[in-house]
Amino acid sequence: MERCFGERYTSTVSDGGNVFKKKVIIAAVAAAALFGTAVTASAADNPGLVPKKVWDSKTDKIKIGLEAPMTGIFAVLGISQRNSLQVVADQINKAGGIGGAKIELVVRDDALNPVTAANNAKELAGDSSINMVVGPSISAYYQAAAGYYEAAKKLNCQPAVAALDFTDYKYGFRSQDYYKDTLTALMTVLQKKKITKFGMIYEAGATGTDFDAYYTAQSPKYGLTYLGWQKITSTQTSHNAELQKLIDLGAQAVSISNNAYGAYTAKAAKELKYAGILMGGSGAQNIAFHETGGNDFAGTLMAAPNYQWPLRDKTLWQPGYKAHTDAVVAANGFATGPKSGATSPNGTAIAADCLYAYAVAANKARSLDATKVRDAMEKLDIPANQTPSGVHIHPGTEHNFYQADGINVYEWRHDATGWYTIEVNGISRQAAACPETGWLARTAAGAPLVCAKVNGKLVYRAAA
Helix, strand or coil: CCCCCCCCCCEEEEECCEEECCCCCCCCCCCCCCCCCCCCCCCCCCCCCCCCCCCCCCEEEEEEEEEEECCCCCCHHHHHHHHHHHHHHHHHHHHHEEECCEEEEEECCCCCCCHHHHHHHHHHHCCCCCEEECCCCHHHHHHHHHHHCCCCCCEEEECCCCCCCCHHHCCCCCCCCCCHHHHHHHHHHHCCCCEEEEEEECCCCCHHHHHHHHHHHHHHHHHHEEEEEEEEEECCCCCHHHHHHHHCCCCCEEEEECCCEEEEEEEHHHHEECCCCCCCEEEHHHCCCHHHHHHCCCCCCCCEECCCCCCCCHHHHHHHHHHHHHHHHHHHHHEEECCCCCEEEECCCHHHHHHHHHHHHHHHCCCCCCCHHHHHHHHCEECCCCCCCCECCCHHHHCCCCCHHHHHEEEEEEEEEEEEEEEEEEEECCCCCCCCCEEEECCCCEEEEEEEEEEEEEEEEECC
């Protein structure tokens, strides 16, 4: 964690001046239901956009650790996580704190170095004044850090770890989509669209290993031939050789890295004029992909728990997501790609969910004890319209904040005005305008919609 896909074509086409590649696919809806699962109208918890003081913790300070790359090639991730966490901390502090205790962030930079990340995690885990740790980013880094957290019974939340099974961790929670949901949905749609061969380009590590194993084991069930994993390193700046190998094998689709390295695969697709499907997860919101892929990145689909920033119809934004994003932009602005002009807010709402959920859980438990807060966090059921991410939070014993009902799929497009996304399987209204015939959506109540031409206009109609 990210689908419904359009048909595959090899040419660039124009739709009223909107340029996009017909090389679609990046899944993230539940495999069993392409129209998605509707979020329940009323969830068990109703904390509002900002959790308020409802009890007395009899302490004046709560410390939240952040272990992330604050410098180096992936600094955008750490900085975005810090910005969103600080926004939520400031809001909660202004509302009285957690049990009256004010939140303070303690930040450690790993510069995307695995040894530094492990050492930082060990330090934060061993510091009894730290109530919860966010990070480290990347599944392999977390795998190395988790032992320290478990031994110290340190609550931790991971907004950038798609792989690994969090039922293995008593004190770890994931605020990102789980990779098995994404890959299962992806292969379901590949089958539906008569794609038969695909491969993967991903850096060596825990995430790539899990992805590769799952693709290998599950792809035959969908009538797919998995062409294997072309491994890359963190120091490579060209993925042309790896992509060419998959092209030579007849790959009609390529699964790319969610991390910054995936931008080099987008660059390779541009340089090799690859006409197939690029499939990516939430990392594709990083404007580095647009910078390296250029206009050829248009048509790529991105699976994410919720990323509504590029949607042009802002009325579709979830209230909590809008409130958080507006606050992030007011405090930190947004980034703009110097070549592509693509933009993104200088924050990441799924990191904000970590602190938001911790506050709600601590309020429910009326305690800062790690085990009591953990137990309360497992039972959270917060509706999507209140969370910073705009995603329904209900972790359960799996410790995954988001389930299949929280995954959205977006297709990147580009026109004279700039970059934007169309939400595949997104929430819309019957009779509302839609992008092209056959495009899928759903109503707020979960009823399926399909795009059709009616009296010369493309509008959503109830799906059969």
